[in-house]
Amino acid sequence: MQKNKLEIAKDIFLITVGCALFGFSLVNINIANQLAEGGFTGITLILNSLFDINPAYSILILNIPMILIGWKILGNQSLVYTLYGTFMLSFFLEIWQRIPVVIPTEGDLLIAALLAGLAGGIGSGLIYRAGGTTGGSDIIARIAEKKYGIAMGKTLLAFDVLVLVLSLSYIDLPHMMYTLLNSFVFTQMVDFMQQGSYSGRGILIISEKSDAIADNILAELDRGVTYIKAEGAYSKQEKNILYCVMGSHEIVTAKNIINQTDPNAFISILSVHEVLGEGFSYDPKPKGRFQKNKRTAKNSSNHTQ
Template sequence: MNIKLKISNIFMILLGSIIFSFGIINFNMAYHLTEGGFTGIALILYHLFGLSPALMNLIFNIPLFIIGYRFLGRTSFLYTLIGSLSASFFLFVFELFPVNFALNKEDLFLVALLAGVMIGLGLGIILRAGGTTGGVDIFARVTKKYFNWPMGRVIFIFDCIVLVITYLALGDIRITLYTFICVYVGGKIIDIVQDAGYTARGALIISEHYQTIGDEINTVLERGVTQIAARGHYSSVNRPMLYCVVPKNEITRLRQLIHAIDPHAFISMLEVHEVHGEGFTLDENKQLIES
């Protein structure tokens, strides 16, 4: 059994769990909002019967661990186990030691906004590190793995179902709508955190000096370059087009390098959301996450 757990991933999962739990207890629970997923159901039970969200969150996730183990593999399952247990633990800690922000309970927009940012940031960090907090997160990671569906969108759909349950259980449309704001913001933040580490630019370069430009990109920027066969529509001239991917912090250097060789070179920049392979995910010194 080959299981590889990275200390950095475990640290990020714990950090994300702290942020997530802090938001749940000090914004959602403190100001009578709920949430999406199984955490939302736990908050509904808290508002109705005073049951501990930390305890209920743990109980709800026990049967889902089996699903995580079956579909995510041993390594992802262990990350999920760490995320679920740490989330329940920090929920319990913040239940014992809550922070009073003294926000206006009559105007819940700011509360919902802050809650969404905290929860989305926490979950986004956990998901990027390969873990989940259990519940809907497990389904989101499974659908991401097998169908490449955005995890934030999957979580948002499940959250909407819980919002309907929130309204039916609590009978307060105001709480439901502010919870919707929280859930929506959280879903967007998750996607932003998921994409942030991979955001790069793909450069399409057309120049008579393509060989020199390609060599300079290889040696100066230490980036790979691909030559693509191209033909000008008007000139009918065959000339290779260069394609390379660089992180955002190297875009200016790339432009300067190209213009120094050929000021008339045609450059088109494309936004790249995910990159895998040598020079990026396989090279510790060139990780896009560092940009």
């Protein structure tokens, strides 16, 4: 599905901001505190430390051939986004080296590692969320997956480990340990930024009074409920399992509703990392869209008690 001009403009903006933040982190935190990095970015830091090669140039020298090799795998839009992300990262690496900024870590590598993970992870997360990359090991991983069936995660991990081991040529073991902390925080922030949308709770309910519980949730919480057809393994009886997604703050109210309707109901509450759809990622219909069920819900509740 082709994106419209507004969506493309939004993606370009996110990639630009992400590259600016990631580049800032590399120059003013990683390089300033001798913290390594994985992937092709880590190779640029090795070249900078050992041969004084500007990362703004080496990132292009390393990435452009890889992008050209992998252009069939990336597809047209991803290719354009990756090219743009690579050039923007190179641009901002040059800019941040020309603009002196001092991050007051006071020589504390723990603070530096945490800041590098936060800033770099948010920046990269914005790039990935827009559908872009900065090339490098992502392309190698995609080629390995397509040609040899090797999972991308395994290739990325192996490449990062190799680069980090090579980084011991210019940093000592304590700096490497802080680099690993940086990588952990970086990964968590990338995951968080990619999830991006509303997170909540899913709730599964098994009850002999499923209709009454569904009506009460519809009426009191204004949340949609779905019936899942199931069969008890022991009883061999068909049942309706209720599934509903709601905000974390609504769980207590939901449990009270269920308990008042059927104290013997079986409830399973699930963590939902991301929720997309009406009432979560876009505005719901006017409040009370289920209010027509209120009378039914009350009658069902009274009938079953």
